[in-house]
Amino acid sequence: MSAGPAGEPRETSGATTALLLAHVRHQGGDGAVEAVLRHAGVPHSAAELSEPSRWTSYDTRIRLFTAATEVLGEPRTMFRVGREALGNGLHPALVLLVRTMGSPRQVYRQLPRAVAKFSTTSTMRVLAASGTSATLSYTLHEGYRHSRLDCEYAQGLIGMVPTIFGLPPADLEHPECESDGHPACVYRLSWQRRGWQRGARRRPAADPELVALRQQLGALQSAAADLVASEDADSVLQRIVERAAAAVLAPGYLLAVADPAGGPPRVHAAGVPEDQRAGLAATLLAGGDPGPHVVAVDVTSARRHHGRLAVVYRPGGGELGHEQPMLAAYAGYAAAALDLVLALDSSREEADRAGALLGLAHELSGATEAAAVSAVVAEALPRVVGCHSAAVLLWDPASGCLRASAAAGHTGEAAALLHATPLHAEDVPELVGMLADRAPRFLRPQSSSPVLRDLLLGMAVGDVVAVPVLAGRTFLGVVTAGWPAGRARGLVGDTLARLRGVGDQAATALQRARLLETVRHQATHDVLTGLPNRVLFLDTLAGALAGAGAGQHVGVLFCDLDRFKAVNDSLGHAAGDELLRQVAARLRAAVRPGDTVGRLSGDEFAVVLPALARPGDAGRVVDRVTGCFTEPFRLEGTRVDVGVSVGVAVHGGPGGDPGALLRTADAEMYRHKKRTPVPPQAVRSPRDPDRGGGS
Template sequence: MSAAGPADGPVPPVEARETSGATTGLVLAFVRQHAGDDAAEEVLRRAGVPFTADELSRPSTWTSYDTRIRLFTAATEVLGDPGVMFRIGAESLRTGMNPSVVVLVRAMGSPRQVFARLPRAVANFTTTSTMEVVRSDATSATLRYRLHEGYAHSRLDCDYARGLISMVPTIFGLAPAAVVHEECESSGGEACVYHLTWERRGRWPRRRRGADAADPELVALRQQVRSLQSAATDLVEGGDLETVLRRIVERAAAAVLAPAYLLAVSSPRGGAPLVHSSGLAPAEVPPLVARLLAGADLGPGAVTVDVASARRTHGRLAALHRPGDGGLGDERAMLAAYAGHAAAALDLVLALEDSRLEARRAGALLELAHGLAQAGEAPEVCAVVAGALPGIVGCGSSGVLLWDPAGGVLRAESCAGLSPEQEEVLRSAALRAGDVPEVFGILTDREPRVIGATGASAPMRDLLAAMHLTDVVAVPLLAGTTFLGVVTASWADGEVSQALDADVLARLRGVGDQASTALQKARLLETVRHQATHDALTGLPNRVLFRDRLAAALAAVAPTGSVGVLFCDLDRFKAVNDTLGHAAGDELLRQVSARLRAAVRPGDTVGRLSGDEFAVLLPRLAAPADADAVVRRVAAAFTEPFRLDGVPAAVGTSTGVAVHTGPGGDAERLLQEADAAMYRHKHRDRPAAPAPRSAD
């Protein structure tokens, strides 16, 4: 991941990286000191730059050459001083030059040494110009400064450069250098040529200068300490890890000026390193990261340090220069000091991240417990468990697969964190113990399985590939010795994987134990509900459930649709009980229920209301007469004798039909009508009762 924008707020527009924020920051600081904040805002308005004053004051913000010249022009106009750019450069030591630059310059010992190294360091401030030393001695030097082709030279840029090089001796307590500038690109010269002279020693002994606080090196050192302290505070205030890493890169520019920076730290939860960069093209980052973490040489222009605290080494940080360019001195020490503060900030942020993570896990566990307490059915239990697993375990996706002992297969009941395409693949998979060694193994030893894409069996490897997953941990769900299924935590390629982490496995086991208990409870409740609503002998819906389904069908029927009820009573059932016994009678009822279910249409409901009374619900009739076809099929189901203990038994049925058209029917009334129709059918062949005689 690469970041080059500010720590907060919108990312500024992308511009050519041609001018360091060290330059634009000096301009705005000078304007503020001499004319106030309003004047600085006016400079920005006139220049029309797409940056805030805060952004332009950061060394990590690089802008184009055109933006630099527009700022120079606006500052000259706002301050009303044609020579102000020379003053900005000449007074930069006082107005806000980067303290690390001052310390590095002072460590070089003399102006001559500084001017000798200055051409290599120019790229830290601008990438559009080249400087070379024509000659130099103890008190003089000639420098040649040339703008690259394709850029229009500005005298303001030349004035600023003259001011900067004139102040170099002041860092050593000397008077500013005298600069003679007779050849300028603005006047048609091939380059700007500067002839500098300075004194060997200061005009006044050090003891007469007032106090040590006036010494540029001491001032710079104090500023640097304050900068490091504020950097540590700023980093910690970033809050989340990504923001802190981005700020580390941004603030590195305050320690070492360079065109580009690269930070790579290890992920706190494993996986690929976390990478932030500034000033690098996306294609440049991956190979540089690999070399940086391997400790390989990144080139003569690179300054690399470890980001390490007393507790741990987080990674590495690099300030990168172009080939042939470099810094002014021992910039490694500067960057290492900053990296130490960055490491301490990372220690704190990671501790806070761990604390937040544990808090989130605790919250997820509470939600899991609450959800399982409310879940009444197995699908609900599985959905709650799958939804909670990513927050508890830290996986990218999760699932609950239930075991079908009759088919010897595992099937997905619920999942979370998967795309619709991945979920479709998982739900359509039937993991048979005979085909998938991992399923057979977990079924045999009841132990968790850590499955990687490279070491998995062929069927499992194909499934993982189809779902774009690389690691899966599966934990069995057990009710005593009964195998109920598995819970799974899974990771895709590029996700942080802790598949082998013992703590992750322990948390997954804990969730599995809760899931097993909840599934047992759900299955017990399901059994109780089934017993309360189904006939124990035949397994058919009893009167209560049949009536509920009838009421629901009546409420849902279309205005022109019909709902029918068939009421069936067995003929000669008492004779079977009396001659063959009650066991044969029970077997007869079971066979009757099977024949009735085979005779009705899909979607119809067969129920046993009591004794030898059965009913059939016909919820979708296009017309009342359509019930007659079902009546004929029911009657045909009794044409063949039943076999009871090898003895054929001819048993018939009397059937009554009642049909209601349109919504709003009464379930109990319709049942009574069907019952009355059945009674009439049963007694259709009996002679009518004689009429009572009238009294004489």
């Protein structure tokens, strides 16, 4: 809604400034209007000041009155503005209202309430009223300085009331004025009886009532076109308030519309204090009585009830009885426009979701790792499902728990909490149920098991739909869609179907990613032991050499098993394979956490030792490696003694050739083997006769 500069009080209706500028334009053209604005020094354009919905301050009003009087050079300018208001565009609703009152006397009796439609800085009282006369008082509120120009405008305006009924203007006496030190301005008015004019009276060429009806019809038609042309709900709501302000003059307006998404109501207001808006909106939407100074109508179409529209007056003034029908007419157009916009929004939303699904399929086709698949799905879910947050949790069958893989729409703290909270089946009955029936779960903190309740509360999630990600009957994980408390809608039907569809796409992509991961692993790892093969080992060694800092060393251990052939020959190749697996396990346990053990071929193993402070540090690792072979191995109940020959090569500083370093270690291993005779016996008889002999 139009408004003046920040902080300017809403004290003067735009209907008043519009009448002033219309008179100036009629007398001196657009140039005179521009001169008035310059002389007044107001921060508004002529178009803004001609909007009935724009309220300005009392100071702006007086400056405009003063400037108009000076520019036109006519001391009685403001009296003429008031007296000629009917011809210069007096608000049509007021013209119709005056005519429906039936007589000047009835108008003057209601005039104090009408003043509140134009100004919030003064009070008018009826001191006496008869069929042909009335005495009124007009008092400026404390804190404002009285202006004689404002008084002259009021005289002209109230004196023209009889003209709406085809009578001459009222005769007016002004015996007391605030500018002369009196406590109030007093106006005594007298007019002719309508009966004296009946028969001889001629209707004016342009009947004010007919003109006003035409203006209101045009305004309604314009409002309909304007509202239907709006492209989104917020624009419609804004224009509803603007149009209401143009239809019914009042200091304040408020529109409260229920959010179709289930969230807080949308409230658009002008002239209503900020601290009163929420309470008034709640009262209106609940169907309550907002009080005698508020006129409210329903914004309802044949399809749905959207909310309520209200005009707000100061207590004790403003409402004259015509507001509700006019507001209801605007509210009907507004409801139809909201229906149309919501339908368009729904169509756009569906189109966006279809595009999001296509985009999801495209992005998933390029995701080759489970983490990347999870991230793509989590980011797409809010767009596809319409939720506020989403997550993907993957099932770890080894530990029997769900672990968060990706999340979207959460704060950093909420996402961190989710990733730090594994959901073990034994602690989460909802997970046990999902594993059993493979069905979705609808979760809320107040009805969840303790672990889930604490997690949902910590993440500030009020409603969650969790759908299993399945490959056939294989449980791969869960996708979730979440809403803050009280914001969930449509947790069944289309929303659940879309969520399941995303889960199916995620399942396919996760299967493909795991297959690719298996293929990559097989290409770079030894099938028998699971250790890095020669290719991956050399890559790891190259990375360690490139990342070595100044003063750091990188070592390589080349390990060859002693008496391995004797094991194969005496116990068979299956026993030999088992021996290699046990050797791999012992080597991994013997080296440091950052070291890498690889199987190069046959019975040859190697170890990368990154970030050695001194070359001699490699010797301590060698001692642990050779020490892990002191205990015999158990193969099919048979004790087997196997030794190891180790060669060491160390490179200092960054850079270095990984192949050359490995060959140096290999050569050192052979020199060590030649220096150390290997006993021929590898297989012993079992110490425990019950275990049987070897093959």
